[in-house]
Amino acid sequence: MSGCSKRCKLGFVKFAQTIFKLITGTLSKDKIEDELEMTMVCHRPEGLEQLEAQTNFTKRELQVLYRGFKNECPSGVVNEETFKQIYAQFFPHGDASTYAHYLFHAFDTTQTGSVKFEDFVTALSILLRGTVHEKLRWTFNLYDINKDGYINKEEMMDIVKAIYDMMGKYTYPVLKEDTPRQHVDVFFQMGKAEAQRGLKTHSRALSK
Amino acid sequence: MAAGVATWLPFARAAAVGWLPLAQQPLPPAPGVKASRGDEVLVVNVSGRRFETWKNTLDRYPDTLLGSSEKEFFYDADSGEYFFDRDPDMFRHVLNFYRTGRLHCPRQECIQAFDEELAFYGLVPELVGDCCLEEYRDRKKENAERLAEDEEAEQAGDGPILPAGSSLRQRLWRAFENPHTSTAALVFYYVTGFFIAVSVIANVVETIPCRGPTRRPPREQPCGDRFPLAFFCMDTACVLIFTGEYLLRLFAAPSRCRFLRSVMSLIDVVAILPYYIGLFVPKNEDVSGAFVTLRVFRVFRIFKFSRHSQGLRILGYTLKSCASELGFLLFSLTMAIIIFATVMFYAEKGTNKTNFTSIPAAFWYTIVTMTTLGYGDMVPSTIAGKIFGSICSLSGVLVIALPVPVIVSNFSRIYHQNQRADKRRAQQKVRLARIRLAKSGTTNAFLQYKQNGGLEDSGSGEEQALCVRNRSAFEQQHHHLLHCLEKTTCHEFTDELTFSETLGAVSLGGRTSRSTSVSSQPVGPGSLLSSCCPRRAKRRAIRLANSTASVSRGSMQELDTLAGLRRSPAPQSRSSLNAKPHDSLDLNCESRDFVAAIISIPTPPANTPDESQPSSPGGSGRASSTVRNSSLAGLLHAPPLGPLGSHLTSELWPKKERTLCLLSG
Numbered sequence: 001m002s003g004c005s006k007r008c009k010l011g012f013v014k015f016a017q018t019i020f021k022l023i024t025g026t027l028s029k030d031k032i033e034d035e036l037e038m039t040m041v042c043h044r045p046e047g048l049e050q051l052e053a054q055t056n057f058t059k060r061e062l063q064v065l066y067r068g069f070k071n072e073c074p075s076g077v078v079n080e081e082t083f084k085q086i087y088a089q090f091f092p093h094g095d096a097s098t099y100a101h102y103l104f105h106a107f108d109t110t111q112t113g114s115v116k117f118e119d120f121v122t123a124l125s126i127l128l129r130g131t132v133h134e135k136l137r138w139t140f141n142l143y144d145i146n147k148d149g150y151i152n153k154e155e156m157m158d159i160v161k162a163i164y165d166m167m168g169k170y171t172y173p174v175l176k177e178d179t180p181r182q183h184v185d186v187f188f189q190m191g192k193a194e195a196q197r198g199l200k201t202h203s204r205a206l207s208k
Numbered sequence: 209m210a211a212g213v214a215t216w217l218p219f220a221r222a223a224a225v226g227w228l229p230l231a232q233q234p235l236p237p238a239p240g241v242k243a244s245r246g247d248e249v250l251v252v253n254v255s256g257r258r259f260e261t262w263k264n265t266l267d268r269y270p271d272t273l274l275g276s277s278e279k280e281f282f283y284d285a286d287s288g289e290y291f292f293d294r295d296p297d298m299f300r301h302v303l304n305f306y307r308t309g310r311l312h313c314p315r316q317e318c319i320q321a322f323d324e325e326l327a328f329y330g331l332v333p334e335l336v337g338d339c340c341l342e343e344y345r346d347r348k349k350e351n352a353e354r355l356a357e358d359e360e361a362e363q364a365g366d367g368p369i370l371p372a373g374s375s376l377r378q379r380l381w382r383a384f385e386n387p388h389t390s391t392a393a394l395v396f397y398y399v400t401g402f403f404i405a406v407s408v409i410a411n412v413v414e415t416i417p418c419r420g421p422t423r424r425p426p427r428e429q430p431c432g433d434r435f436p437l438a439f440f441c442m443d444t445a446c447v448l449i450f451t452g453e454y455l456l457r458l459f460a461a462p463s464r465c466r467f468l469r470s471v472m473s474l475i476d477v478v479a480i481l482p483y484y485i486g487l488f489v490p491k492n493e494d495v496s497g498a499f500v501t502l503r504v505f506r507v508f509r510i511f512k513f514s515r516h517s518q519g520l521r522i523l524g525y526t527l528k529s530c531a532s533e534l535g536f537l538l539f540s541l542t543m544a545i546i547i548f549a550t551v552m553f554y555a556e557k558g559t560n561k562t563n564f565t566s567i568p569a570a571f572w573y574t575i576v577t578m579t580t581l582g583y584g585d586m587v588p589s590t591i592a593g594k595i596f597g598s599i600c601s602l603s604g605v606l607v608i609a610l611p612v613p614v615i616v617s618n619f620s621r622i623y624h625q626n627q628r629a630d631k632r633r634a635q636q637k638v639r640l641a642r643i644r645l646a647k648s649g650t651t652n653a654f655l656q657y658k659q660n661g662g663l664e665d666s667g668s669g670e671e672q673a674l675c676v677r678n679r680s681a682f683e684q685q686h687h688h689l690l691h692c693l694e695k696t697t698c699h700e701f702t703d704e705l706t707f708s709e710t711l712g713a714v715s716l717g718g719r720t721s722r723s724t725s726v727s728s729q730p731v732g733p734g735s736l737l738s739s740c741c742p743r744r745a746k747r748r749a750i751r752l753a754n755s756t757a758s759v760s761r762g763s764m765q766e767l768d769t770l771a772g773l774r775r776s777p778a779p780q781s782r783s784s785l786n787a788k789p790h791d792s793l794d795l796n797c798e799s800r801d802f803v804a805a806i807i808s809i810p811t812p813p814a815n816t817p818d819e820s821q822p823s824s825p826g827g828s829g830r831a832s833s834t835v836r837n838s839s840l841a842g843l844l845h846a847p848p849l850g851p852l853g854s855h856l857t858s859e860l861w862p863k864k865e866r867t868l869c870l871l872s873g
Contacts, residue, residue, distance in 0.1 A: 044271075044330070048280040059285075066281040067293075074327040090689060093701055164697055170707040171699040183697075 043076035045117040055121050056129030062121065069117050077114040080104050094168030102162060106142040156184050251289035252303070257296035258289070265306050272330040274306065298325040310337035319347040357629065380460035400453055401516045407446040408510050411503075414439055447483040450476065450509075471524075472515060479509040522626055526619040533618075537611040541578070544607055548574045548600040555593040562589070573597075578604025655703055 045051065045066070052059055073082070080101065087100035107115045107123050126134045141147070145155045160180045167175060228235070250266065252259045252274070269275040284291045292299070298317065302325065305311040313336055314322060326333060336344045374382075383393035414432030432439050454476045461467035482502040489499055514520040527534065549570035556564040563586040564570045573586040577600050588597045694700050702710075 044273075044276055044278050045281075047277045048283075063281050063283070070281075070328065074324070090686065091693070163693070164699075166693060167697055167699055167701070170702045171697075172702045172706065172710060173699060174707070174710055175699055179697075179699075 043116050045076065051118065051121060054118075055125035057121065057125055065121060065124070066117060069120060077116050078120070079114050083107075083115065091166045091168075093170065094166040096166045098158075098162035098165055102142060102145060102159060105145075106138070153184060153188060156187065157181065160184050160187075252299075253284075253287070253289045253291045254294055254296040254299040255292070257299075259299065259303055261303060261306070268306060268309075274302075274329060276330075278330070294325065294328060295321070298322060302326075302329050302331065305331065305335065310339070311335045312337055313340035313344040315343075319344070319351055323348075357625065377460050378462075380456065381462060384457055384460060396453075397516070400449065401513070403446050403449050404509055404512050404516075406442065407450075407506070410439060410442050410446075411506050411509075443483060446509075447480050450480045450512075454480065472512075475508060475511045475514075478505055479512060482506055518626060522619070522623055525622050526615065529622065530615045530618050533611045533614045537608070540607055544578065544600075544603060545571055545574045548578070548596065548603075551596050552588060552593060552600070555590055555596055556588055559589050559593075564588075564593075574600060577601045579608065580604060655701065 048059055048062060051057075051062055055062070057065070070076070072078075072086075078086075083104045084097045084100040087096045087103065090096070104115065105111070107119055109119055109122070123138070126138045130138070140151065143151045143155060143159050145158060157180065160183050164175060164180045164183075169175075247262050247264050249260050250263050252261065266274045266279075273279055279290055282290050282292055298314070298321065301312055301314055301322075311326075311331065313319075323333065333344070383390055383396070387393040387397035415430050417428035418431040418434045419428070454473070457473070457476075458464060458467060467473055482505045485502055486499055511520075514524065546567075549567050552573060553564050553567045553570045556562045556570075564573065570586075573588075575581075576583050576586075577597060580601060582601075588594050690701065
């Protein structure tokens with residue numbers, strides 16, 4: 001009951017204020033949008049020397065990379081939405097958002113929801129200049145969606161489905177519903193069958 | 209700490225000598241002075257214009273780009289200067305901020321461009337100095353408003369193509385809101401307009417005296433009383449139509465509560481209610497007075513025209529937005545009326561047979577005089593009365609003239625907004641068509657390229673090589689990416705026509721399909737539809753850097769060609785993919801062993817594992833048979849998935865630069 005009367009009073013007060021404003025002709029207040037100045041998440045990357053030491057890029061390459069990065073994201077970070085949009089530009093046929101989502105989380109090693117320049121460059125360094133081992137580890141990390149150290153069939157299905165989503169509708173031959181599933185089954189079967197063979201190859205490769 | 213304070217610190221510390229005599233405890237030793245590097249002059253080259261400044265100046269604000277180590281990313285070791293590829297005119301203001309501590313806003317530049325520069329250099333908009341802050345804010349708000357209405361217009365303008373799964377309700381609502389969408393809606397629109405006009409005219413004509421031919425002497429009788437049945441029928445018909453329309457709108461409205469509370473629905477209700485009340489009220493003498501009053505409300509039907517006329521709506525908006533000015537006008541007029549009425553009353557009190565019988569009676573005189581009407585039914589006769597009467601009429605002009613310009617400017621602003629919206633809607637279609645036309649030339653580049661047999665590994669003849677080479681580096685890389693995806697999934701991209709042929713069914717209606725590859729458009733100011741000057745904000749081209757840092761020849765031009773990429777509609781060309789040998793497709797699917805990437809950077813040969821042999825997976829080395837390892841191994845050897853053959857890349861790419869292609873995933 002008290003709530004009701006309070007609301008009534010509030011309403012009455014507001015009404016009285018409106019009438020008063022009308023009578024005295026006070027100009028309407030500027031709706032000061034304090035969000036005009038939103039918190040600019042401005043992130044500054046580490047020093048050039050540090051990055052050079054941490055990655056396999058030279059200074060010049062880092063400079064070039066940073067220039068491009070900064071041009072697109074003056075605030076210094078990429079959030080997932082932007083990343084998805086960016087990735088969608090390359091695959092206009094299909095829907096790249098799921099795959100971009102997984103990719104984003106593989107880039108975002110600290111799981112903060114935004115990719116900073118350091119993350120970006122570290123990942124690139126691994127992918128382009130890293131050893132095979134590192135690349136594999138990175139790919140494994142990509143496939144391991146929940147980051148528990150294991151890739152199970154469901155995670156594999158998700159990734160494969162995301163990849164197939166990027167193809168879009170107009171493909172030849174026509175994409176069927178269970179194409180991803182078949183793909184994953186074949187993959188796992190081959191995986192089991194070739195586990196031994198693969199291990200032998202691994203050891204051979206490592207010994208090279 | 210503020211900017212210049214650091215300069216004064218040595219003085220403050222020197223002045224601390226004055227404390228020495230008073231110190232009760234020994235003062236702490238001074239901090240070790242680091243080998244102070246002498247101040248040096250930095251050269252900042254902004255698009256060719258060289259700015260030189262002291263390093264200390266820039267260091268004043270360490271949380272900006274120029275003040276922090278971030279500027280090292282832009283340092284060109286060869287020339288010893290910092291190179292920025294930005295607007296030099298804007299940079300002038302940024303640099304002045306470092307020098308003076310106040311950020312000034314350029315008057316003739318676009319506010320959005322200024323904002324972008326600030327964002328780039330890491331300056332927060334709050335740093336704009338007081339002298340320019342107000343103008344900056346105003347312009348920004350104006351811009352934001354304009355962009356907001358652009359967004360609205362675009363969303364509203366998604367009209368013509370209705371989502372297929374819309375229910376009757378939605379379609380009906382759209383027909384009501386945008387009569388131009390279908391002929392039925394248009395017909396309905398005009399019919400209701402006609403009946404509103406008929407109803408209003410009937411109301412007016414009802415009261416005109418008609419000559420009764422049979423009566424002697426000819427008695428003037430209102431037409432309404434002479435032909436009651438005819439008018440009643442017309443009224444009934446109109447009300448039936450209005451009721452039907454109102455009920456239909458109520459049914460179709462997406463949010464009925466909101467519809468019920470909206471102004472137009474209230475007007476509708478007020479227009480038809482008197483009729484129904486009149487039906488049910490018995491025609492006896494006591495109530496007939498009230499009944500007659502009800503008929504007055506029928507005139508509100510004229511407001512129903514506001515759905516049909518934009519001018520009326522604009523007027524309504526203006527009045528609403530000028531509510532405070534109107535209120536002020538009213539209030540000041542009331543004050544003046546009371547004052548002058550009182551004065552006139554007492555001035556004319558002594559006169560015999562005066563009209564000014566009371567103060568309220570003098571109100572009428574004051575109003576008529578202040579609005580300069582001057583009917584002359586009440587005139588002062590004493591000299592004092594005449595003097596005060598003249599003062600009254602002079603002040604009336606002033607009081608009324610003051611708020612009027614405000615109202616007029618509001619009206620003009622809203623009117624122009626509306627005109628702009630209309631113009632934009634008209635241009636929208638033309639613009640879309642033009643964009644589509646521009647795209648059709650460059651769409652489907654990937655499929656065209658395939659058609660030209662660029663993907664054939666056998667590489668027959670020079671003509672094909674020529675076609676292949678005509679593409680820009682960016683296009684090549686992008687096509688390679690798409691090709692990698694095709695190989696991963698063992699499915700090829702096709703266009704709509706081939707797809708529907710394959711399906712054996714016609715799939716599309718009027719929908720835009722999205723089966724073309726993204727084209728690379730040359731960067732031009734036209735393709736970058738910027739959002740600051742009154743254009744749309746939504747279509748701002750998204751340029752990206754993340755996944756395609758192509759550093760061929762150390763230039764980022766390819767990156768910029770991404771600007772202006774859009775989803776494009778279906779291509780017109782038929783791709784002759786059927787001609788492609790399918791066996792080659794399967795063959796290529798078999799031999800994946802390596803992870804290929806789109807990003808190609810000239811790699812130093814040392815780091816590159818030999819790309820011609822299938823790289824042996826490093827694996828973890830452990831001989832354990834956990835799921836981890838086996839899947840890792842399986843990852844590499846699985847034929848159709850992910851890893852692509854590097855020999856594919858070496859065939860497509862000139863051997864000159866050993867590009868390691870890595871497809872993420």
